Amino acid sequence: MGSRRRYLVAYDIRDDKRLRLVYKTMKGYGWRMQYSVFICDLDRMELLSLKTDLGAIIHHAVDSIAMIDLGSPHERGSDCFQFMGAVHGMPDSGPVIL
Template sequence: MPKKYVLVSYDISDDKRWRKVYKTMKGYGEHIQYSVFLCQLSELQEAKLKAALEDIVHHQDDQVMFVHIGPVNDIQLDKRISTVGRDYIPLDLKNLIF
């Protein structure tokens, strides 16, 4: 199943729920800013992540946003991301050992 880059950003109004969302997100992608993760997800993985988050967030007060960047392929991600301030330095996710 092909994977795509998905930028996940969240605005959680309660610290306890924020920590739960953060811990959930750590299993799915690279933490790149305070409440932002960059993920490589298949459709099934995205559905599982959304289901896990459904049980955590308060639907009236919180928001988790998924932004599809494009397919995971040979085009380097750092060519797709531009910054103002510090440079974005991607992790080599293929060589991480958990």
């Protein structure tokens, strides 16, 4: 394994069936922050697995997924968030069991 990094993953999927599949896949990797936005604490192998799983679902010519590395969950990965309105809390860092 290795050290975990916190990723913000946001997606725009143009087909309802693919959208549902991406959502189900993302639930296995992270915490839903907002509609089509997840927070995931992943090591390198989990990140590769996530990219592989999503890459098999999306239509690469029309769908889009952004994966932003926010740093360590214990450092910048938590400190870089600012909220307005309802705040639902951030996930605790730790292993994600798939």
